[in-house]
Amino acid sequence: MxxxxxxxxxxxxxxxxxxxxxxxxxxxxxxxxxxxxxxxxxxxxxxxxxxxxxxxxxxxxxxxxxxxxIGFTVRYGHELIPIGGPEVKTGYRLVGKDSQGEITCTLVVEEETEALSYEFSRLIETGTSLTFACDFxxxxxxxxxxxxxxxxxxxxxxxxxxxxxxxxxxxxxxxxxxxxxxxxxxxxxxxxxxxxxxxxxxxxxxxxxxxxxxxxxxxxxxxxxxxxxxxxxxxxxxxxxxxxxxxxxxxxxxxxxxxxxxxxxxxxxxxxxxxxxxxxxxxxxxxxxxxxxxxxxxxxxxxxx
Incomplete structure (x- = not known):
């Protein structure tokens, strides 16, 4: 495997x-x-x-x-847009990389609107792709x-x-x-x-x-x-x-x-x-x-x- x-x-x-x-x-x-x-x-x-x-x-x-x-695209600020049809749940770990370095962040799903965002120590650059962190x-x-x-x-x-x-x-x-x-x-x-x-x-x-x-x-x-x-x-x-x-x-x-x-x-x-x-x-x-x-x-x- x-x-x-x-x-x-x-x-x-x-x-x-x-x-x-x-x-x-x-x-x-x-x-x-x-x-x-x-x-x-x-x-x-x-x-x-x-x-x-x-x-x-x-x-x-x-x-x-x-x-x-599947995955996610960073929009503006902390907003995320899905790539394909991922299942979403607050707390999922997401990873990626932009010009400032490696990214390990957390997915957040707003309860009422189901809008997607991320929690991270800084803003992630617009257009960055994020994927689920792999735990094989x-x-x-x-x-x-x-x-x-x-x-x-x-x-x-x-x-x-x-x-x-x-x-x-x-x-x-x-x-x-x-x-x-x-x-x-x-x-x-x-x-x-x-x-x-x-x-x-x-x-x-x-x-x-x-x-x-x-x-x-x-x-x-x-x-x-x-x-x-x-x-x-x-x-x-x-x-x-x-x-x-x-x-x-x-x-x-x-x-x-x-x-x-x-x-x-x-x-x-x-x-x-x-x-x-x-x-x-x-x-x-x-x-x-x-x-x-x-x-x-x-x-x-x-x-x-």
Missing amino acids: QLLKTLCQLPAPAGEEAKLTTFLLNYVQEHGPSWRQPPLLVHDENRFQDCLLLVFGQPRTAIFAHLDS RETDTTVQSCYLDNRLGVWAALQVAETLEHGIIAFSCWEEHGGGSVPYLARFIYETYGVRQALIADITWVTQGVKAGNGCVISLRDSLIPRRRYVERIRAIARAAGLAHQLEVEETGGSDAKDLQRSDVPWDWCFVGAPEDEVHTPDEIVAKVDILSMVALYTELMREL
């Missing part, structure tokens, strides 16, 4: 993914040559900004995993930290990469705050490699129908509806391999799939990910058996799709 801990500790709120991208570039350049199929690294700031593609062999399917996290906790059965959504999706994709022979892993940006990078990644992938089927490596929720410890989730729908024929192929592969999994049906929520769904390219997609509790808080928690289930399911799907 050391790699996952490192990923969770790297601040990368939506719009500021560059530090995490640099880490991944260095990681793949160091470890990629020893993988079963060393990937082609596609990183061009002019075309893809802070996104990164790993291309293996003759790809048929692409994994999309977003790099960014591991037990025999669980992992708990801020930003398992979606550093766990990134981690799982890197585990799959070690044995992947044919496929694409696309690390995207801005998902937590509306998306926007997937359309140009999807068009490049489609036009360059002819790939038009995707798996969304993201983290979903523990709900009344999805339980921690029961395996990775195959989502039948959230606020969007994937093509059922494609989803049934994925379910059939999971059943044939005897891999533990559970099904999700939700009315709300979304992912990088929203840009694929609205694309003028005929992409098929399915959200496949481990469930977590304490979503979008500093205390997101995932069962280890669900993490292992996610890696095993992705490995099998990328081989068979």
Whole structure:
């Protein structure tokens, strides 16, 4: 879990993914040559900004995993504006950095108006991004930290990469705050490699129908509806391999799939990910058996799709 801990500790709120991208570039350049199929690294700031593609062999399917996290932006004075949809509670520790130095401050939620602010020994410069302070906790059965959504999706994709022979892993940006990078990644992938089927490596929720410890989730729908024929192929592969999994049906929520769904390219997609509790808080928690289930399911799907 050391790699996952490192990923969770790297601040990368939506719009500021560059530090995490640099880490991944260095990681793949160091470890990629020893993988079963060393990937082609596609990183061009002019075309893809802070996104990164790993291309293996003759790809048929692409994994999309977003790099960014939720967070906060300092407005004026002590005001904060959320990045994405963080859960908020007075007392949460926030960290960041401006030109005056490192910042460790406290989130304050005004009871009546729910306005957000911070407590700190000085004013923080306008425009500074703040993220949850990382307290990574591991037990025999669980992992708990801020930003398992979606550093766990990134981690799982890197585990799959070690044995992947044919496929694409696309690390995207801005998902937590509306998306926007997937359309140009999807068009490049489609036009360059002819790939038009995707798996969304993201983290979903523990709900009344999805339980921690029961395996990775195959989502039948959230606020969007994937093509059922494609989803049934994925379910059939999971059943044939005897891999533990559970099904999700939700009315709300979304992912990088929203840009694929609205694309003028005929992409098929399915959200496949481990469930977590304490979503979008500093205390997101995932069962280890669900993490292992996610890696095993992705490995099998990328081989068979």
